[in-house]
Amino acid sequence: MSSDAQTVAKRLKTMENGLPLPFHDxxxxxxxxxxxxxxxxxxxxxDAFVEAELTQRGMPLELRCLPLALSGMKTYYDLGDRRGIxxxxxxxxLRYGLQIDENTDERFDRQAATRAAxxxxxDLHQHYGDWWHSILAYTNxxxxxxxxxxxxxSDLELWDFYEQDLLPNVAVIRDFIACVYLxxxxxxxxxxxxxxxxxxxxxxxxxxxxxxxxxQPTTPKATTLKYTVKKGDTLSKxxxxxxxxxxxxxxxxxxxxxxxxxxxxxxxxK
Numbered sequence: 001m002s003s004d005a006q007t008v009a010k011r012l013k014t015m016e017n018g019l020p021l022p023f024h025d026x027x028x029x030x031x032x033x034x035x036x037x038x039x040x041x042x043x044x045x046x047d048a049f050v051e052a053e054l055t056q057r058g059m060p061l062e063l064r065c066l067p068l069a070l071s072g073m074k075t076y077y078d079l080g081d082r083r084g085i086x087x088x089x090x091x092x093x094l095r096y097g098l099q100i101d102e103n104t105d106e107r108f109d110r111q112a113a114t115r116a117a118x119x120x121x122x123d124l125h126q127h128y129g130d131w132w133h134s135i136l137a138y139t140n141x142x143x144x145x146x147x148x149x150x151x152x153x154s155d156l157e158l159w160d161f162y163e164q165d166l167l168p169n170v171a172v173i174r175d176f177i178a179c180v181y182l183x184x185x186x187x188x189x190x191x192x193x194x195x196x197x198x199x200x201x202x203x204x205x206x207x208x209x210x211x212x213x214x215x216q217p218t219t220p221k222a223t224t225l226k227y228t229v230k231k232g233d234t235l236s237k238x239x240x241x242x243x244x245x246x247x248x249x250x251x252x253x254x255x256x257x258x259x260x261x262x263x264x265x266x267x268x269x270k
Contacts, residue, residue, distance in 0.1 A: 005025060015062075019131050022177075024162070027174060027178055027181070030174050031181055031182060034175070038190070038193060039188060040191075041192060041193075042073070049110075057118060065180045074193070074195055076196065081236055083105060084108050084109075086116075088113055088117060091235075092138070093113075096117075108198065120138060124138060127142075135172065136172070139167075140168050141236050143234050144168060148161065148167055168234065168236075227267075228266075233262070238266065248269070249266065
């Protein structure tokens with residue numbers, strides 16, 4: 001597939017249905033690159049399910065493509081504190097009723113994670129009244145979005161976040177719009193994608209599977225670190241850096257919300 005700017009911009013306008021899809025020159029190369037990418041064929045089965053869930057909630061159907069942009073639609077996506085097809089943080093998963101512990105992580109369950117992610121996005125939309133702000137808050141954190149507005153004003157356009165790199169994950173803007181474009185053009189390339197399943201039990205197996213026995217490591221003595229919040233930090237970013245959960249960060253520091261401020265001292269236990 002070879003795209004040109006004029007064609008992409010024109011076609012995006014016809015695809016808007018409850019969610020603005022503004023054009024940017026960077027979309028052209030990204031669309032061509034993603035058109036050559038093979039996404040898991042499980043997207044076909046997921047697509048019918050998520051369409052029903054979105055319709056039931058009265059949410060834009062374009063959101064079906066968000067997992068493509070966030071995780072490549074990989075069931076066992078695992079990067080920092082974000083896991084599953086929705087690249088969901090621990091704090092969001094727990095807040096929306098998913099089981100997350102040393103044996104089970106329901107963020108890897110496509111249906112359970114989809115329901116939790118859509119519930120979260122719906123709540124964010126009720127707060128912001130804007131689907132793109134809701135996507136950015138989900139993908140980064142409400143705290144990160146708040147700081148971006150606080151530092152740069154509330155009249156930011158969507159591509160301002162991308163061009164000025166105002167959030168930890170601004171690539172989601174480009175990738176999501178590119179995926180929506182490919183979906184509507186029928187150009188998504190689906191096929192078998194090999195994934196390594198994590199050790200945690202994620203989806204209820206149809207038959208009982210006995211996990212392999214592994215030696216249990218001795219729990220090391222906890223070490224307490226002190227961290228000074230820097231400009232642009234979020235709890236999720238700090239948690240990912242030190243390989244701890246956002247929930248524990250909040251517990252250790254008696255935080256009632258995800259909001260932190262520059263210069264604030266945080267305790268981190270390792």
